[in-house]
Amino acid sequence: MEAExxxxxxxxKEVMQDAGLQAPSTDFLANVMAAVTHEKVxxxxxxxxxxxxxxxxxxxxxxxxxxxxxRFSLGFSIFGDWNLxxxxxxxxxxxxxxxxxxATYAYCFFFLLVFxxxxxxxxxxxxDKNLN
Numbered sequence: 001m002e003a004e005x006x007x008x009x010x011x012x013k014e015v016m017q018d019a020g021l022q023a024p025s026t027d028f029l030a031n032v033m034a035a036v037t038h039e040k041v042x043x044x045x046x047x048x049x050x051x052x053x054x055x056x057x058x059x060x061x062x063x064x065x066x067x068x069x070x071r072f073s074l075g076f077s078i079f080g081d082w083n084l085x086x087x088x089x090x091x092x093x094x095x096x097x098x099x100x101x102x103a104t105y106a107y108c109f110f111f112l113l114v115f116x117x118x119x120x121x122x123x124x125x126x127x128d129k130n131l132n
Contacts, residue, residue: 046131048124 050058
């Protein structure tokens, strides 16, 4: 088997030496570059999944929902007349109170929203650069 491989290797070397190398024409690179520049590649325009109007509507709905949820009591429960206290063991009854939201939290949420918007803008510009 090894003798066959040596013969095949020797034969391949001889064929390669007899064939020699072909040199490209002097203006080969210019011809290739001219052919490449003449090709028209369609540019795909970036179209966001959710438009600016869509984001505005989503943001407005979120703000309205947050405002209504924190400021108004609707006076009814989604559970209707169910008595959920019977499901909880009296000995380990949890106590949960919702405190008033201090102004600090409001400022935190506002600045968090601002930073998220800034990051979205930066990422969209970076994505536009990469697509172009």
